[in-house]
Amino acid sequence: MKMKNFLNSNFQELYEKEVYNKIEEAIKNNDYDKLSKLYTEEEGNIDLTHDEGHLGILAANDFKILNFLVDKCPALVEMYGKDILTAAAWTHNDKIVSFLINEKFVNHHELEGTNIYDYCVQASGNSDSHSEDSSF
Amino acid sequence: MAKSISLGDNARTQDRIKLTFDPTKPENSRVTGKMLPADAVDIKLPQKLSGINKEIDFVNYCKLSYSRISNLNEAFIYQDKPEGSITPRSEGYTDIINSVPSIETFRLENLKPIESEYNQIKALGGKPSAFLEKYFENANKAIASLHNGIIFKKDYQLHIRGKDLSLDEAGIAGPLVSRFGMDPNTLISLTSTPLKKDELHFIERELFVLALTELEAKSSGEATINEHKNNYPNNVVLMDIFVREDGKIRKDTNSDNPETHTIALWKKRDKTIVLIDPSKVDYSKDLKKALELLAKGAEVQIHLPTKGILYGTSAKETGYSSIVANSIEKHKYRDCIDVAVKIGFELNELQIHKNPLTLEEIESALNLQISNQKDVATYLQNPSHGLPNRASLSSDPATRYSGRQSLEIKK
Numbered sequence: 096m097k098m099k100n101f102l103n104s105n106f107q108e109l110y111e112k113e114v115y116n117k118i119e120e121a122i123k124n125n126d127y128d129k130l131s132k133l134y135t136e137e138e139g140n141i142d143l144t145h146d147e148g149h150l151g152i153l154a155a156n157d158f159k160i161l162n163f164l165v166d167k168c169p170a171l172v173e174m175y176g177k178d179i180l181t182a183a184a185w186t187h188n189d190k191i192v193s194f195l196i197n198e199k200f201v202n203h204h205e206l207e208g209t210n211i212y213d214y215c216v217q218a219s220g221n222s223d224s225h226s227e228d229s230s231f
Numbered sequence: 232m233a234k235s236i237s238l239g240d241n242a243r244t245q246d247r248i249k250l251t252f253d254p255t256k257p258e259n260s261r262v263t264g265k266m267l268p269a270d271a272v273d274i275k276l277p278q279k280l281s282g283i284n285k286e287i288d289f290v291n292y293c294k295l296s297y298s299r300i301s302n303l304n305e306a307f308i309y310q311d312k313p314e315g316s317i318t319p320r321s322e323g324y325t326d327i328i329n330s331v332p333s334i335e336t337f338r339l340e341n342l343k344p345i346e347s348e349y350n351q352i353k354a355l356g357g358k359p360s361a362f363l364e365k366y367f368e369n370a371n372k373a374i375a376s377l378h379n380g381i382i383f384k385k386d387y388q389l390h391i392r393g394k395d396l397s398l399d400e401a402g403i404a405g406p407l408v409s410r411f412g413m414d415p416n417t418l419i420s421l422t423s424t425p426l427k428k429d430e431l432h433f434i435e436r437e438l439f440v441l442a443l444t445e446l447e448a449k450s451s452g453e454a455t456i457n458e459h460k461n462n463y464p465n466n467v468v469l470m471d472i473f474v475r476e477d478g479k480i481r482k483d484t485n486s487d488n489p490e491t492h493t494i495a496l497w498k499k500r501d502k503t504i505v506l507i508d509p510s511k512v513d514y515s516k517d518l519k520k521a522l523e524l525l526a527k528g529a530e531v532q533i534h535l536p537t538k539g540i541l542y543g544t545s546a547k548e549t550g551y552s553s554i555v556a557n558s559i560e561k562h563k564y565r566d567c568i569d570v571a572v573k574i575g576f577e578l579n580e581l582q583i584h585k586n587p588l589t590l591e592e593i594e595s596a597l598n599l600q601i602s603n604q605k606d607v608a609t610y611l612q613n614p615s616h617g618l619p620n621r622a623s624l625s626s627d628p629a630t631r632y633s634g635r636q637s638l639e640i641k642k
Contacts, residue, residue, distance in 0.1 A: 116613075123609070146613075152537055152606050178606065181537040185595045185607075208519050209535035210505065210594060 143168035148175025155182035376416035408575030410469035467575035509570035
């Protein structure tokens, strides 16, 4: 990340904050082009798991953006998959729900007993087999 | 033996929450399978404070008839401001079976062992040890509270009808949310006693059965939507639970009392009850199976907001013990009871929304309205995360929605 070049750590911190704010803004506005541009400008040196997966949670209503984030940083869904799945269910984004489960980023059975689990089962349109291999 | 709630001259309220309990009738036998004897009036209190930790003593102690309901001064009801918590509009304590002399006996039994020592030290001008002082203070506090009973029912409602049944200033009777609670002052002997996260204490079981009975008479969310009902279904009730920590009941940091928490139960469908924790899902989610055993075939579903927190503080886990809402400390956080009441108000509003919503949309809209977490209400900015969000949790729906709108505009 460019910000690593700064000698003054205070300035570096401010710069980082600004970059993350811009990224957050781009995701909130579903602005794929801006997000992609920011990422390129920073030469890919951005920790997309920043702020406990908040960027992924914000992206849970836009498949293209989430896919971009996951492509650049698979750790995002490995670490915060359940939170992103929950956010996707609340925004009724069945495509993302299916994506996270089919790609086995999240084992939705771990959410059994919650309304999110029921949503996942309902969104799939399949009966739930309660098996580890079940998918949408 | 059966008694009903009396709220003075407020006829509508009388009709609304009439609750009778005749312990001699088999259909009223509670989960314990024990029925109270007809001559229950002769039953004495447990001899020691610790006796309250025995189910049989607890059952004998409470008739669950809520015979003593006090009407609150209605002026208080309108003190609800965005920065404050709502005042309950009525409250009823469990009837006490024992007579006053037995409370005196109870007092003597609990204080007798060290009373003479305590008085002697005082008479000599000495200072009793901290232990002794604490023991006396706690025992007296428990005894004073026991006069009111261990468990109670409180109703929360912003707008009500007047005595002449005319509408109040707002023109509409607001939703009513009942809370089945317990008084931790009476339960000091339970502090730090074992209680697993996935099991219910018998007092919690009693409260859940009462909550369930209340819900049984209400329309489900599904029915309310499908039948296009215009009246509030009032199908959200609250119940108190103990806070568990390391397999024990957690001690309240401000007292030696057991720490309690309040959860909301929403009758989403006829056979589905949604447990909504006003703060952290982890506080109550493990109770699902234990609650289902009592739920007469209904599924208990856990409301899971993103990251598992609906309303909390930013830098630390939600700790409500030090939260007091008043004009000076207006930036303090709301407490779990207040947030749970607002969950009830909001769900009632959403179920009769002018543009009918699906059940899922209702839960999603609830999250957006109530939460102060940026992972749940994603319109919130980073600096807003976890901060008090009072206006959007006002008891008045108009204030509530304008509060949220102003936050969204700031996005």
